[in-house]
Amino acid sequence: ALQRERFVSTMKEQAEIGGTADGGLHRLTLSDDDKEIRDWFMEQMTAADLSVRVDEFGNMFGRRAGTDPDAKPVLVGSHLDSQPYGGIYDGALGVIAALELIRTLNDNEIETEHPIEIVNWTNEEGSRFQPAMQGSGVWAGAHDLEEEYAKTDVDGTVFKDELERIGYKGDEPCEPPEEYEAYLELHVEQGPYLEENGKDVGVVTGIVGFTWGAITFYGEADHSGPTPMHYRQDALVAAADVITQIRRIPSTLGERTVGTTGYIDAKPNSINIIPEEVTFTWGFRDPSDDVIDEARRRVLEEAEWAAEREGLEWEYEDRMRAPAVEFAEGCVDAVQTAADELGYDSMQIFSGAGHDATHMHSICDTGMVFAVSENGKSHNESEYTSWDDCYAAASTLANAAVDLAGG
Amino acid sequence: ALQRERFVSTMKEQAEIGGTADGGLHRLTLSDDDKEIRDWFMEQMTAADLSVRVDEFGNMFGRRAGTDPDAKPVLVGSHLDSQPYGGIYDGALGVIAALELIRTLNDNEIETEHPIEIVNWTNEEGSRFQPAMQGSGVWAGAHDLEEEYAKTDVDGTVFKDELERIGYKGDEPCEPPEEYEAYLELHVEQGPYLEENGKDVGVVTGIVGFTWGAITFYGEADHSGPTPMHYRQDALVAAADVITQIRRIPSTLGERTVGTTGYIDAKPNSINIIPEEVTFTWGFRDPSDDVIDEARRRVLEEAEWAAEREGLEWEYEDRMRAPAVEFAEGCVDAVQTAADELGYDSMQIFSGAGHDATHMHSICDTGMVFAVSENGKSHNESEYTSWDDCYAAASTLANAAVDLAGG
Ligand SMILES: NC(=O)NCCC(=O)O
Ligand SMILES: NC(=O)NCCC(=O)O
Numbered sequence: 001a002l003q004r005e006r007f008v009s010t011m012k013e014q015a016e017i018g019g020t021a022d023g024g025l026h027r028l029t030l031s032d033d034d035k036e037i038r039d040w041f042m043e044q045m046t047a048a049d050l051s052v053r054v055d056e057f058g059n060m061f062g063r064r065a066g067t068d069p070d071a072k073p074v075l076v077g078s079h080l081d082s083q084p085y086g087g088i089y090d091g092a093l094g095v096i097a098a099l100e101l102i103r104t105l106n107d108n109e110i111e112t113e114h115p116i117e118i119v120n121w122t123n124e125e126g127s128r129f130q131p132a133m134q135g136s137g138v139w140a141g142a143h144d145l146e147e148e149y150a151k152t153d154v155d156g157t158v159f160k161d162e163l164e165r166i167g168y169k170g171d172e173p174c175e176p177p178e179e180y181e182a183y184l185e186l187h188v189e190q191g192p193y194l195e196e197n198g199k200d201v202g203v204v205t206g207i208v209g210f211t212w213g214a215i216t217f218y219g220e221a222d223h224s225g226p227t228p229m230h231y232r233q234d235a236l237v238a239a240a241d242v243i244t245q246i247r248r249i250p251s252t253l254g255e256r257t258v259g260t261t262g263y264i265d266a267k268p269n270s271i272n273i274i275p276e277e278v279t280f281t282w283g284f285r286d287p288s289d290d291v292i293d294e295a296r297r298r299v300l301e302e303a304e305w306a307a308e309r310e311g312l313e314w315e316y317e318d319r320m321r322a323p324a325v326e327f328a329e330g331c332v333d334a335v336q337t338a339a340d341e342l343g344y345d346s347m348q349i350f351s352g353a354g355h356d357a358t359h360m361h362s363i364c365d366t367g368m369v370f371a372v373s374e375n376g377k378s379h380n381e382s383e384y385t386s387w388d389d390c391y392a393a394a395s396t397l398a399n400a401a402v403d404l405a406g407g
Numbered sequence: 408a409l410q411r412e413r414f415v416s417t418m419k420e421q422a423e424i425g426g427t428a429d430g431g432l433h434r435l436t437l438s439d440d441d442k443e444i445r446d447w448f449m450e451q452m453t454a455a456d457l458s459v460r461v462d463e464f465g466n467m468f469g470r471r472a473g474t475d476p477d478a479k480p481v482l483v484g485s486h487l488d489s490q491p492y493g494g495i496y497d498g499a500l501g502v503i504a505a506l507e508l509i510r511t512l513n514d515n516e517i518e519t520e521h522p523i524e525i526v527n528w529t530n531e532e533g534s535r536f537q538p539a540m541q542g543s544g545v546w547a548g549a550h551d552l553e554e555e556y557a558k559t560d561v562d563g564t565v566f567k568d569e570l571e572r573i574g575y576k577g578d579e580p581c582e583p584p585e586e587y588e589a590y591l592e593l594h595v596e597q598g599p600y601l602e603e604n605g606k607d608v609g610v611v612t613g614i615v616g617f618t619w620g621a622i623t624f625y626g627e628a629d630h631s632g633p634t635p636m637h638y639r640q641d642a643l644v645a646a647a648d649v650i651t652q653i654r655r656i657p658s659t660l661g662e663r664t665v666g667t668t669g670y671i672d673a674k675p676n677s678i679n680i681i682p683e684e685v686t687f688t689w690g691f692r693d694p695s696d697d698v699i700d701e702a703r704r705r706v707l708e709e710a711e712w713a714a715e716r717e718g719l720e721w722e723y724e725d726r727m728r729a730p731a732v733e734f735a736e737g738c739v740d741a742v743q744t745a746a747d748e749l750g751y752d753s754m755q756i757f758s759g760a761g762h763d764a765t766h767m768h769s770i771c772d773t774g775m776v777f778a779v780s781e782n783g784k785s786h787n788e789s790e791y792t793s794w795d796d797c798y799a800a801a802s803t804l805a806n807a808a809v810d811l812a813g814g
Contacts, residue, residue: 084675085628127677191633208632212678221492221787224667225615225692226598226759229657231783236668240650247644250636260631261643262678264671268491270534271619271669271688271726273786281678285632319678352633376638379680380628 002395003107007100008387014040014080014096015088024381025088029081029123030058030159035166037080041095041120048102050118054170057145058122058163059135064102066115066405072181074112074405075364076101076397077119079135079356083127087188087383089390093371094186095120097394101401113406114181121356122163128153130212131320136356138174140363145174154265176363182331182404183360186369186397188385190353192376200344200392202370203336207351207358208256209324210285211296214263215242215303218313221268221276236266236275238306238314245302246282249295256352257286259295281319287350289324322358331367331404338399339369344392353378369397409802410514414507415794421447421487421503422495431788432495436488436530437465437566442573444487448502448527455509457525461577464552465529465570466542471509473522473812479588481519481812482771483508483804484526486542486763490534494595494790496797500778501593502527504801508808520813521588528763529570535560537619538727543763545581547770552581561672583770589738589811590767593776593804595792597760599783607751607799609777610743614758614765615663616731617692618703621670622649622710625720628675628683643673643682645713645721652709653689656702663759664693666702688726694757696731729765738774738811745806746776751799760785776804 017037018027027033041060045052050062063073078094098118105112121139126132129151137143149160163169194202219233243261250257264280284295300316307314332348339346349370360366371393374384424444425434434440448467452459457469470480485501505525512519528546533539536558544550556567570576601609626640650668657664671687691702707723714721739755746753756777767773778800781791 083680084677190630222784223597223760223786224669224690227783229665237654240647243647244651258636260681262631262680263676264673266671269670270491272690273490273669274667283631283679353630376634377629379630
């Protein structure tokens with residue numbers, strides 16, 4: 001069994017790097033704080049006798065050997081980057097649980113047939129650089145390395161430059177060095193369903209797909225007073241028209257469909273100038289790829305109408321398209337069995353957030369464990385999971401991993 | 408007659424201070440460039456033998472004595488600050504025309520019965536600090552000095568600190584030192600009507616009133632994926648709902664009513680976080696104060712509905728309420744007569760932009776001259792008025808001023 005005190009204190013330790021005054025975490029990918037947490041994680045992996053490697057995209061791996069030289073490794077992990085002013089569990093819980101699994105195997109001198117490898121993926125969050133799940137996406141071959149290197153943040157800083165700056169552009173190619181047996185990831189649910197149903201732990205059966213993109217309207221800056229309404233080409237009014245539709249489109253599609261505009265930037269942003277250029281994002285998610293494609297089609301149609309009404313030029317940029325995935329039965333069963341054997345009350349659940357597991361699904365059998373998220377809240381400093389719930393999920397992950405690794 | 412070459416070269420000279428690469432002007436009030444243009448203007452006034460004073464709000468005056476010691480001064484001027492990436496005529500044209508009027512009187516040794524005073528008002532634009540027409544408003548007693556000193560820009564910089572920093576917190580009280588005979592101001596129209604009607608110059612009969620304010624919605628940051636639509640408290644969706652209505656409310660009120668959102672700021676502004684706090688502005692203008700008050704009532708009603716739909720807290724802040732004014736007959740006639748005598752084809756027109764003349768109206772008889780704005784465009788680097796049109800308006804202003812000053 002995992003050592004609860006060490007597990008909790010390790011969780012608290014990681015939360016200090018990039019921790020905010022309000023108890024959250026502001027540890028954006030490739031920031032100075034990301035470098036610091038990576039240095040810390042490297043130390044922990046070395047101290048746990050793992051053989052460590054960093055790939056050219058900054059993904060960090062630590063391997064514990066198995067007894068069978070021909071057995072494929074079981075990969076377990078998540079991410080240590082955070083949202084802007086996000087929570088201390090999102091991502092980190094899965095990495096620390098993987099680390100604790102290794103420490104526990106070491107403490108108890110338990111051997112497994114398959115190697116167990118733990119991983120910290122680069123830029124899972126997708127807030128500073130899009131897409132989300134970027135490191136796992138490149139590693140799994142869903143994205144092109146050079147294209148992702150060239151991505152820029154809102155300040156124009158280039159991904160590759162930042163990766164080099166923090167010293168985590170490793171030597172290994174960003175790709176699987178061999179075949180993998182399975183991938184397991186623990187994450188907080190980030191939604192309300194486990195709590196609403198009074199469950200201890202979630203057995204994840206799949207992940208919604210999503211479409212992300214940005215629309216820019218180009219109007220004409222002009223005086224907000226003497227310019228008659230019918231002379232105007234107001235980029236912000238068009239953006240507002242589309243944003244209200246992004247709230248409403250989901251209700252016309254599916255029960256689980258969600259749509260969000262998280263980002264907006266208006267220029268010149270002066271109280272008495274008609275906005276000339278406005279960029280904003282869309283995001284839609286659903287368990288069905290057809291629904292996702294339809295939502296994207298509709299938002300672009302709304303943009304076309306809004307541009308026509310205001311007499312604007314416009315363009316859009318796709319920023320992400322993650323497929324909806326359903327996990328392999330073997331992994332779902334391993335997680336379900338682990339939860340059952342540990343006596344946890346569980347339910348099967350489809351993830352509404354994206355996870356690195358999305359991309360791992362194309363590489364090997366994949367499964368996930370969810371920990372309860374109080375009030376379903378995340379991407380917020382007040383994100384909260386009790387230590388009991390963290391421990392239940394970490395124990396489930398550990399047992400499922402050892403099961404799959406033949407321990 | 409005004410010396411055309413000197414007038415044009417002085418216009419070009421001022422446009423170099425804070426000039427942009429694209430031929431516009433970025434000379435925000437109380438910025439370093441504002442200091443520089445003020446220093447330059449001070450030199451020009453001194454060179455023109457004016458007796459100069461700066462008041463405690465930074466308004467700059469230069470007086471040319473009259474022949475009758477009991478005659479009240481005629482005030483002529485406008486403003487030298489600009490919008491962010493605005494045009495080179497807005498404001499500056501009126502100040503340079505006033506300066507050229509003085510130079511021309513000096514050149515020709517023309518005496519006037521009344522003193523003529525020229526003025527550069529502080530912060531007419533209202534972009535960096537609200538309200539607009541701030542310096543003239545304090546001077547005319549429409550605003551309280553200390554309240555306006557305490558205003559902050561979006562970075563939290565305090566007005567009074569900036570005024571001291573650039574060295575233009577003068578010694579004179581910010582109020583009329585005596586009674587004034589009249590106030591005249593030349594400005595570009597900033598709207599399309601003169602050009603549409605093929606006119607040389609505009610005789611302004613009054614100025615629309617306006618209401619400005621800012622609304623802030625407070626929602627909850629949460630994950631844009633696993634958070635079901637009915638759990639959300641999305642501050643940006645509510646803002647978008649209100650912004651689309653700000654485009655539409657004018658069409659339900661009056662022929663000249665306009666409504667604009669020029670500014671928006673969303674937090675945390677991340678593609679996969681539901682926006683938690685959004686601030687945006689409203690601005691409505693109309694020749695009728697009743698219409699303006701009704702527009703303000705309606706936008707606050709829309710905000711209340713939007714907040715209720717999204718389950719948000721919200722608040723608003725009034726940033727400006729300028730009354731609609733109709734100019735005194737004597738000044739309108741003086742401008743009309745000047746245009747007629749100079750042989751310019753003119754039309755009477757109601758201003759859709761705010762001007763310092765709004766506040767002067769409460770102090771003394773007030774009038775304005777408009778120069779043609781090509782395409783009605785302003786608050787944009789591509790704002791344009793031909794030198795012919797600039798000269799026609801400046802000549803009209805000069806003749807009207809000399810007429811009112813008894814020259
Ligand atoms: N799990 C998680 O928050 N991932 C970030 C990418 C996304 O789903 O928005
Ligand atoms: N004339 C002018 O642009 N004034 C600025 C204040 C306003 O009318 O918006």
